[in-house]
Amino acid sequence: xxxxxQNPLFLSMQEGKNYTIYCNYSTTSDRLYWYRQDPGKSLExxxxxxxxxxxxxxxxxxxxxxxxxxxxxxxITAAVHDLSATYFCAVVWGSGTYKYIFGTGTRxxxxx
Amino acid sequence: SQTIHQxxxxxxxxxxxxxxxxxxxxGTSNPNLYWYRQAAGRGLQLLxxxxxxxxxxSEVPQNLSASRPQDRQFILSSKKLLxxxxxxxxxxxxxxxxxxxxxxxxxxxxx
Numbered sequence: 147x148x149x150x151x152q153n154p155l156f157l158s159m160q161e162g163k164n165y166t167i168y169c170n171y172s173t174t175s176d177r178l179y180w181y182r183q184d185p186g187k188s189l190e191x192x193x194x195x196x197x198x199x200x201x202x203x204x205x206x207x208x209x210x211x212x213x214x215x216x217x218x219x220x221x222i223t224a225a226v227h228d229l230s231a232t233y234f235c236a237v238v239w240g241s242g243t244y245k246y247i248f249g250t251g252t253r254x255x256x257x258x
Numbered sequence: 259s260q261t262i263h264q265x266x267x268x269x270x271x272x273x274x275x276x277x278x279x280x281x282x283x284x285g286t287s288n289p290n291l292y293w294y295r296q297a298a299g300r301g302l303q304l305l306x307x308x309x310x311x312x313x314x315x316s317e318v319p320q321n322l323s324a325s326r327p328q329d330r331q332f333i334l335s336s337k338k339l340l341x342x343x344x345x346x347x348x349x350x351x352x353x354x355x356x357x358x359x360x361x362x363x364x365x366x367x368x369x
Contacts, residue, residue, distance in 0.1 A: 179357060188363045189302075189348065190360075234302070236358075244352055245304060245315075248302040248304075250300075
């Protein structure tokens with residue numbers, strides 16, 4: 147069974163600081179997705195990583211994928227309050243299927 | 259552009275009552291569609307997915323069912339709700355590269 151774990155589960159950080167969220171998955175998958183969820187809202191797509199070594203950046207967020215280590219990171223640079231949200235990674239499960247397993251989520255709070 | 263709708267937005271139902279949640283997608287044809295449930299403060303649990311009309315795959319045994327009567331319509335149902343069915347229900351469709359776009363969700367409270 148595929149397991150997707152994120153750490154930390156909760157993260158409180160000061161504005162201007164850098165931090166990294168980790169997403170580990172237990173079986174082979176060549177695609178990984180990052181989403182953002184604001185409180186009480188639905189999920190919004192951030193990044194899609196389609197191959198080993200893929201790196202995507204948008205504003206203060208940068209995501210990378212290491213399929214050999216089964217690890218993805220979401221790096222936050224110079225955090226601002228607007229980045230406060232819960233971040234989820236998701237992995238496609240099984241070859242030829244499109245079933246997604248979501249990580250546990252990381253709740254980020256950026257303090258002014 | 260593609261849009262995805264869900265209704266109702268919120269629902270309060272007594273235990274044992276039936277349920278019907280609807281999801282529709284505009285601007286794409288033959289989408290893969292998904293139903294997820296999110297318990298308060300938790301991650302997403304895949305409930306059902308569909309690759310076409312009448313084709314439903316169930317991921318978690320439970321008292322819920324899904325149907326896809328039309329290409330861009332996905333319905334989640336229950337004959338008798340349980341307290342544990344409370345949660346935030348999200349419908350999503352998938353792009354060709356696998357990115358999922360989610361609807362606004364239905365918040366269900368079973369009392």
